[in-house]
Amino acid sequence: MSEKMFICSDEAVALGAKLARPQVIAAYPITPQTIVVERLSDYVEDGSLKATYLHVESEHSAITASLGAASVGARTFTATSSQGLLYMTEGLYYASGARFPIVMMDANRSLALPWNIYGDQRDSLSQLASGWIQLYAEDAQEALDLTIQAYKVAEDPEVMLPVMVCLDGFVLTHTYEVVEIPEQDKVDAFIPYQNYANKMDLDNPTSNCITAGPDYNLEFHYQQHIATLKAGEKLIAADKEYGELFGRTYGGLVETYRTDDADAVIVTLGSVAGTTRCVVDALRAEGKKVGLLRIRCMRPFPEKEIIAALQHVKAVGVLEKDIDHGCEGVVFTNVNSALMRGTTKPATFNFIAGLGGRSILKGDIAQCFDKLLRQAAGEPQSPTVEFVKLGC
Template identity: 60%
Template structure:
């Protein structure tokens, strides 16, 4: 078996990644724009290129409940969802993280009703930032595939044991076809060891799982969960390093920076819109403008130190996100602002750009406009819808 190159969509890349990870149980419920992931997986199970139990469940709540149940006997699991479906399983998200079940899930980022809309924004996952899942945001199909493999290695790591959600912008990534390198199964097996855990029901030593912990004990369990999530920062780097050695594709941990060493004006964003920013930044840099990009790859654990370092020399920073916490500001902005405020640094001017809600296009002109706003000393609106 050798790696191969294929012209596939983001969803198909995810399915390919899942297949390489050899999950025992897949449970999923269809929702646009996640559907093609679970369609491809169903085909793989049918033709036995993937030997897994495939559960056709009756809801997203059941999908994640089933994955938790399977994880609770020591099985590797996968599910995928989007938007309303993610919200419908919200209870189970907390359940999986509290129980330390390393379920891996793909979420196709999609707007949340009302008004109904099937296109991409990130209000679904960002509104669930506090549910204790590792949250990653891919930029393209290749990264989506690779992140699935990373996800199992990270989530199942004994120091982490925390479920992981890989977010792909709905349609923009999920349905866009790109040339993707699909690793050989033998290499994937070298990279990803079988799932081993003591956090399971076991006939050799029977266990009670998912118990009640009263006021005397409860907080300690939550604190352990927090510490495990913090450990994920280190584990993510270790996993990416191992991946880079095996597959020669290197990733940069919790965030990726572009020209931040000398940039005065930086836009912080996440997901596929970084692809819109890159050529604009290149063009502006060619004109001598000191602009840069931070692409957040992980919202949880949050890249606290990395953000401080990347933005240390900036005069002004714009946070561009497809999200709004009504009555305040974008959630990514809140997080970035907090990271900067709690550091004893010179604080750059900060602006929040809200865009792309319900799939609204963010154009190259919009990006240029945002940089010009950053350069302007005029404070303007703190939160600006573009």
């Protein structure tokens, strides 16, 4: 029987990681990720998880030690946040380039400067090009489930790529809720340990993480691109299989909510999607045709799904907790680019909110919908990137 626990998302991720039985954990503490690494070190100490926990001296070493562990075929887990993720950047590219199926939790947190420990998504969204599969959880249950599913996708022989499971700092990491804990034997059956084809092997020595000059470099990147796209299909399959085993599915790369007949849809990711869902229900009760599209997977980018769900919508707003200064939100760039490939293109608007932990209230989201509904009603709205609740 699965057990229910009242825990926070950090603890849920730690439990998910424990159930996945990583052989090596290398991590460095940073708020709001710390609870994850505290719990994991507890599990190693009390013997409930047989693994080596490397107390490394920096995030750069956390990812580099993870590379080392994965390079010999050990299942590896790490976790970080914010500045720590940036400090890992070099290693992130190594991990994906080397095709090492490392799983990492990122507690989404703002980036300095201004210095700030609260939640926004500038950290992980700054690493979209790092070659990692990037997943966003909406709640603690999904955070746990994704941590387990991440290994399924990462270690698929056709994928062999690292996966980053992102969850909103504090709003998720420090919020307690009911989480159903899967049974260990079922998790073992879902993600059996498998040999990595690209590992270093003492009996058949290989050289790894090597140089490829101009004559071969492009092909390695093409291969990685194909594998990353493949990961999308694998995630959908993993979600389905997980549902059959554990009774929970999330619907693949995106989750749509009341979008079928919607005039206005907000696209967002992470925990703010839950709040948006409440707003959609409230506005629907008033007869307004609004919907939500939650992106669960930013890489590979669910272009096909986004076009299918949104190309007939009149106005689409992307609500995101990041900004590519001097341009627009990164999620907006991605969504817009996808929609350009559809047969029709909705009017699109970008809402920047929640930076540095600024609260996103239901009223704020309702105002975004208001703008979209005006556009949908034939009243053209300003396409300028809008900073929600700007105080100046």
